[in-house]
Amino acid sequence: MMSDFRPHTPDAAGDLTTPRGLYFALLQPDPSPEARSAGQAYLARQLEATASLPCELPEQPEALMTWMDQQAAQVGDAYQAYLEERKAGAPRRYFQTKSHALYFLKSVAPTKAVDGAWLYGLLQRWNDARFYPLIRIYLEELGDGDPEKNHVLLYKKLLATHGCEGWEQLDDSFFVQGALQLALGYGADQYLPEVIGFNLGYEMLPLHLLITAYELNELGIDPYYFTLHITVDNPSTGHARKAVQGVMEALPLLGDSDSFWQRLCNGYRLNSLGAGTCSVIEHFNLDQEVVAMLAAKSEAGRYVHSDYCRIGGHTVNEWLATPDRISEFLAALEAHGWIRRNQPPENSRFWRLIEGERAEMFGVFTAYEQQLLHDWIAGESALHAEARPNGERSGLRKRQPTFRAKQRMLERLAGQPNRSAHRSPGLAEALSSANPEGMPGSDFDSEEAALASQLKAQPDREAVMNTLVAQLAPALHATPAGLKATQLFARLLG
Structure with missing residues (x-):
């Protein structure tokens, strides 16, 4: 198994008043009270900064499903128009050269390294069926504990393949969105409507994701991380629909539903902050x-x-x-x-x-x-050079398998359907699978053994689930113990 994605920088928990300092302070196994408090203050400032921005959500939540379908159709039409342009001889829209594309991969790494983090705080509500769709989104961001599908590990491998390390030293502007997502993840109790609204915006399939995957593939860069998001964010059965379901389930039946909806819209607006795909691409010189x-x-x-x-x-x-x-x-x-x-x-x-x-x-x-x-x-x-299939030096490596072939390969290796389709096991059965081979064979295995011992010492199911929640934190879920904890949590959640 691969190690975790936690960046080890000398000033990892530095100035809490900057996005970068706050980011690394929150990207710890158990962030300090000072870091959590700074995160809430940061959220409050960002919400104030976006309050006057327009919001494309419908005025009433009842129209949300129709709105989502319309958004998906518009993106699909725009992507088909892009493909027609390319077929007619137009150059790539985003990446002039391979170095341009690699610059993009490195620049968005602070955000990709905390993929899904905004939903972490909802795990505490695992016993509340209203939050099941949103919790499932988080678990799927974590690949249900499969290292070949954990989004953070996938991105780490992509960066390592192309020598794009060193992103920890990027300027503050590249950490705005990541710091925001971590702050939401640790602020769900105070900002529940905003978390749900942010998730709604993040899980809608954007045009830039489709174009990015297409052009990365042209340049000989494996687009699997991006194509995986295209498939899981689909509006039919994927995260886009689960996000809408999560909104409808969470809307209060009693109390001030209008206030909840307005706060949800405020959270949706937070997606516009920080360095996004298009701004990063345009920034390259x-x-x-x-x-x-x-x-x-x-x-x-x-x-x-x-x-x-x-x-x-x-x-x-x-x-x-x-x-x-x-x-x-x-x-x-x-x-x-x-x-x-x-x-x-x-x-x-x-x-x-x-x-x-x-x-x-x-x-x-x-x-x-x-x-x-x-x-x-x-x-x-x-400029505009195409990838060479023989991998000769234009800076291009040997072309990787297409993302469809890789998906099929991963499914064969997994040898089982999505864990979310499994029956919910009994507590004893799940815990017995935590360390089935007994004594550990390496330091990595010892992390899993320590987790198993900790779980078996818990008095009941609730204590077990809460112990697992701690291991699913943004800084821990990609570790060996975190991956095992994700598997167990997903199974027990059913």
């Missing part, structure tokens, strides 16, 4: 990314180069000693023939130093950083 990447590399690189080679009158170490001069350094490399822009990168001596196992700078740059350099050197010749 290849020149700036290359310069920023090399400036970050210069911190270590300025000490390790020999002085026998001088470029533009300076040694490499001298150039790298001043990160503000990286643009001048690149210009000098180009002027002296080390880099030949707008040509195949293989024609550049600088590229040959970093590409290939016997290259002198092999391992210095991650796959993502190499892709940035590749596309920057190639220039116009890299």
Whole structure:
């Protein structure tokens, strides 16, 4: 099993007044009271900031199902129009190059690393049938405990495949949405209508998800994480319909239902905050990314180069000693023939130093950083280039199986239907499956054994469920014990 997705940064629980600091403070196994309180204050500010924004929800909740169907039809029509444009020869709408797409994957990582977190607080209501549709959404975000379908683990693998690590150091603006989702997850008692409204907006199938999956696949990037969301968010049987069902179940039959609906609409508006798909894509600037990447590399690189080679009158170490001069350094490399822009990168001596196992700078740059350099050197010749099925160096890896083939493969490996269709087992039966093999064989296995011992010490079903809830927290559900806890919780929930 894979390890968890918790980022380990020196300032993980830093300034609670910034989105990034709050994000890492809440992305802990058991966030401190100070972090939780800061999360509630953050939510209050964000709700105030969005109060005047328009809301596309119908005026009455009774019209919600019709509204959802209309939204789905509009998205479907728009996607078909996009496909017709592409068939007629239009270029990709989102990603000019593969490095552009990888920049997007890295930039949205703070949000993807807490996928589903806004619903975590509802698990405490596991014994209330009104919240079953919403709890099922959360469990399905967690893959029902299957590491091959846990959304956070899927995204972690996608980032690792393409060398997109280091997202923990992104600017505050990229953490706004993730911090918001974590704050909702730990604030469900105070902000229940807002949580339900936010979920309603998040689970509607957006056009950008369809286009993103299509263009990632074109560029040789496995789109399975995104196509999985397309299938599970469908308005017929998926999360979109469950989200609407969750709204209708939660609406109070007695009391002020109008106030509940207005608060729900306020939560829906929160989806507009932070760096979204389209804004992240538009933010990309290849020149700036290359310069920023090399400036970050210069911190270590300025000490390790020999002085026998001088470029533009300076040694490499001298150039790298001043990160503000990286643009001048690149210009000098180009002027002296080390880099030949707008040509195949293989024609550049600088590229040959970093590409290939016997290259002198092999391992210095991650796959993502190499892709940035590749596309920057190639220039116009890299724009709108299609993926090459043989995986030859345009920065593309060997093409992955299509998402449909991968889904079929995963289903065969699983060898069983969706756990939500299983009968609800007895408590003793479920607990006996927590550690069926007895003594652990590794440190990872010992986490599951410790969970099993803890569960067997609980006096009743309620205590067992509450113990499992703690392991399904945003920071824990992707750990070995968290995955096992998710499986057990889903089975006992029935």
